[in-house]
Amino acid sequence: MEPIGLLGGSFDPIHVGHLQLARDALANLPIAEVHLVPAAQPWQKEELTPAEHRTQMIRLAIDNELPFTRRRMILDLAEIERGGPTFTVDTLREQRALLGDASLVLIMGADQFENFDTWREWEQIPELAHIAVARRGTAAPRLKPTLQKLRDRRYLKYPGDLVESAAGHIVDLAMTPVDVSATELRRLLSRPRAPEEEALIAASVPPPVFDYIREHHLYAGHDGH
Helix, strand or coil, rough: CEEEEEECCCCCCCCCHHHHHHHHHHHHHHCCEEEEECCCCCCCCCCCCHHHHHHHHHHHHHHHCCHHHHHCEEEHHHHHHHCCCCCCHHHHHHHHHCCCCCEEEEEEHHHHHHCCCCCHHHHHHHHHEEEEEEEEECCCCCCHHHHHHHHHECCCCHHHHHHCCCCCCCEEEECCCCCCCHHHHHHHCCHHHHHHHHHHHHHHCHHHHHHHHCCCCCCCCHHHH
């Protein structure tokens, strides 16, 4: 099978930052597809918008992409269908069973990697997949010694070389800067808004997603967290 990338998260709601990261991964990593994997119930979060709304927003966002990109973004419901608390290591084990020896790349932001050692069975994850860490700018990440040691041992300078093995390496992924926060979007959507705030939301999510949020009154009265 061809190499694939996995981009997980709550996607609550999916926004232009998620989509830009997926585009950058497709452009800069040797992967045929990037799978967007919405979490059923991330163990580090208590409350999420129901899965049917989050998955439909992802479908609408993918459909809004240009054709070449749209064909390579896949909504992957593995964690939703599995249900219960969501642990990345379980998802990767399922994907590895499907992919055999093909390259698998877990895509995450630099802020997520800074807390990677808090994930369940985190030391097993590099045995199941490569890790691509999205960085904004050229500043080196400030990591705890344990994670710095992991990065030093597994770092690969050229992402194109990931196809040479199924798992085990860490690479940097340059990301186009996008200043958007799902937490801030939920806060804005939870209450009446000034015109400039409405414009900010419209610029932060694809138009069909914004229409869906308004149609279904998502996040109204939400506490924003």
